[in-house]
Amino acid sequence: MEPAKILVIGNSDGIGLATTRLLLDEGWQVIGVSRSDSPIANPRYRHTTLDVLAPEYVDTLKKLIDGEDGLDTCLFCVGVGNQIEEEFWRGESKTIATNFLSAVQTLECLLPAWLAQKRGHFIGLSSLADTLRVPDAASYCSSKAGLSNFLESTGLRVRQRGVSISNIRFGFVDTKMAHSPVKPAMMTPEAAAQIILKVIDKKPLRLSRPRCILPVIAILSAIGWVQTTWQLNR
Numbered sequence: 001m002e003p004a005k006i007l008v009i010g011n012s013d014g015i016g017l018a019t020t021r022l023l024l025d026e027g028w029q030v031i032g033v034s035r036s037d038s039p040i041a042n043p044r045y046r047h048t049t050l051d052v053l054a055p056e057y058v059d060t061l062k063k064l065i066d067g068e069d070g071l072d073t074c075l076f077c078v079g080v081g082n083q084i085e086e087e088f089w090r091g092e093s094k095t096i097a098t099n100f101l102s103a104v105q106t107l108e109c110l111l112p113a114w115l116a117q118k119r120g121h122f123i124g125l126s127s128l129a130d131t132l133r134v135p136d137a138a139s140y141c142s143s144k145a146g147l148s149n150f151l152e153s154t155g156l157r158v159r160q161r162g163v164s165i166s167n168i169r170f171g172f173v174d175t176k177m178a179h180s181p182v183k184p185a186m187m188t189p190e191a192a193a194q195i196i197l198k199v200i201d202k203k204p205l206r207l208s209r210p211r212c213i214l215p216v217i218a219i220l221s222a223i224g225w226v227q228t229t230w231q232l233n234r
């Protein structure tokens, strides 16, 4: 795909920041939105500081994209983990609002224009944890389950109308979010950014990486299913 204009939301750090840097290196024009300032200074980069949980998020985003010619691609990287031990039952709805609802709101802002012009591509970052039952990360896993289902279902709905949606399911990526004691097959944010660029080019509905831990995820997911089914049937 020829470099064009892209909106990257959640790019002051981590995967979003690494991908923004790579996109700029490849000649893209990037509009960034994040809760924090950006460390990037580049004539092809514009940054807006905005919290996706702020009441004015949708209106501000609409104003930002209104009249923005050629804005056909959006990468949504916003995400938070949950600190369940410290904040048990206090941050759960916030995690779901940040990881899931704000992605839905963002797509709602972009879709009408994209459907009218029969062109557009939304890429969301979900997780391989979207099929798991993890008692200590209930809001994170369920936000990703909701996000994956929503992106893929909506993707199936809109692809006949010229709009693509891609759901990227990563395993561990070495950012401040990855704080599990065990991090098998962890990739660098730069490696994740390379994968995202391929997704921008090929527009798959779903991409899960790294492949080597997919069998482990399938086993963990099956264990979760057996556990919950067994509990239900007692």
Ligand SMILES: NC(=O)c1ccc[n+]([C@@H]2O[C@H](COP(=O)([O-])OP(=O)(O)OC[C@H]3O[C@@H](n4cnc5c(N)ncnc54)[C@H](OP(=O)(O)O)[C@@H]3O)[C@@H](O)[C@H]2O)c1
Pocket (backbone or CB within 6 Å): 009, 010, 011, 012, 013, 014, 015, 016, 033, 034, 035, 036, 050, 051, 052, 053, 077, 078, 079, 080, 098, 099, 125, 126, 127, 128, 169, 170, 171, 172, 173, 174, 175, 176, 177, 178
């Ligand atoms: N790292 C992993 O192991 C991993 C694995 C699978 C999927 N993912 C997903 O990949 C995405 C990116 O994660 P990451 O590892 O790059 O995390 P990260 O390093 O913490 O970056 C997250 C980005 O989102 C921004 N953000 C968070 N809350 C926000 C809010 N309310 N409003 C606006 N911006 C906000 C952050 O800004 P601040 O710097 O201000 O917080 C930061 O720029 C997430 O959806 C995550 O779930 C990550």
